[in-house]
Amino acid sequence: MINTLGVVGAGVMGRGVAQAAAQKGMRVVLIDIAEEILTAADSEIRQALRFAGMMDKSRESEPAEEVCQRIEFATDLKALAKVDFLVENVSEKVAVKQSLYPQLDSICKSDCVFAVNTSAISITRAGSWTKRPDKVLGMHFMNPVPMKPLVEVIQAHHTSDATIETAKQFLTQLGKEAIVVNDMPGFVSNRILMLTVNEAVFVVQDQVSTARDVDRIFKGCFGHKMGPLATADLIGLDTILFSLDVLYESYNDPKFRPAPLLRKMVDAGLYGRKSGEGFFKYPNLHQAAANKAIQADNVAGKK
Known part of the structure; x- marks a missing residue:
């Protein structure tokens, strides 16, 4: 107990x-x-x-x-x-x-x-x-x-x-x-999920589709409750990028190479829900609360 x-x-x-x-x-x-x-x-x-x-x-x-x-x-x-x-x-x-x-x-x-x-x-x-x-x-x-x-x-x-x-x-x-x-890097869930999210980012980057329509396809065609890009916003695009970097380093496999658009968005501070904007906007999230969430998620990096 x-x-x-x-x-x-x-x-x-x-x-x-x-x-x-x-x-x-x-x-x-x-x-x-x-x-x-x-x-x-x-x-x-x-x-x-x-x-x-x-x-x-x-x-x-x-x-x-x-x-x-x-x-x-x-x-x-x-x-x-x-x-x-x-x-x-x-x-x-x-x-x-x-x-x-x-x-x-x-x-x-x-x-x-x-x-x-x-x-x-x-x-x-x-x-x-x-x-x-x-x-x-x-x-x-x-x-x-x-x-x-x-x-x-x-x-x-x-x-x-x-x-x-x-x-x-x-x-x-x-x-x-x-x-x-x-124990293998990414385990089951993120070894598969990060590839899905990353490819969805590439699809948006290559102008094949919009973020909204990518998620609509996953929800409407496959019955997912949330599309891959809304999921990325929920997790945090910075966390997605960190995870892909670890997977890329661990496996030395180019399939885990982060999409340049993902890195650009993280550099711009577009982390998703916790910053108020990622692939989608979250206008009800006050910036002060967002800043606290970002600080909390990354606070250990200041040690």
Whole structure:
């Protein structure tokens, strides 16, 4: 039984994991490097809980205040000394994660499992940055975390079967199901999804079609709830680019070469929903909130 969960990184994914765990009765320690980011995370978790309560009239929802009381917000990694299980959600930059894991290794309890929430980075490599590679695994949550019933769990070269069972138990507590896959860059979901998104960007770049019509084809012809370009906006075009760069480097395969249009959009600050514009515009997103989201998602890069 996981009683206290550590979550490192208060961006979109970190907030979602913290909220989902607190809703299931776990204590949560949510870490980021700036108080203003944690304040924004607190506000957005409360708003998400209130919205969820309004939408789900089928059952009595626990008041948002009571759920949030189970979340401790901290800027000091030492607050993680008491956690039973840890989910890391910092930037998809290898150098950032590599500098973080030795610190976590020295602070957390020896039996604490480290779950790397990554789109493409090798879990075996992440385990090598610690003295507990048998207790390191990948845990690829999907956005929005509280609403997605499945989680891709990645077993690295040294990950023990006991660690996998602990991860499954944790996800069961969250009301989610684990699908266990082996460790290769991109795993299953992003090895396929990033190619689809990237090719959709090439289609727009080559003026074969508009972003709107590309997504209409996927929704209308294939029954997808969301087209590849709207999905990219939801994930964040910067995250898509980071993931493709990792896949390109890992496989040395030109099929993962990012579309020049994608890189241009990221350079222009068009990240998708969190910036208010990507392949589509999101006019209801206030720029101040967008800036906080971007800062939260990339904050670890400032260490």
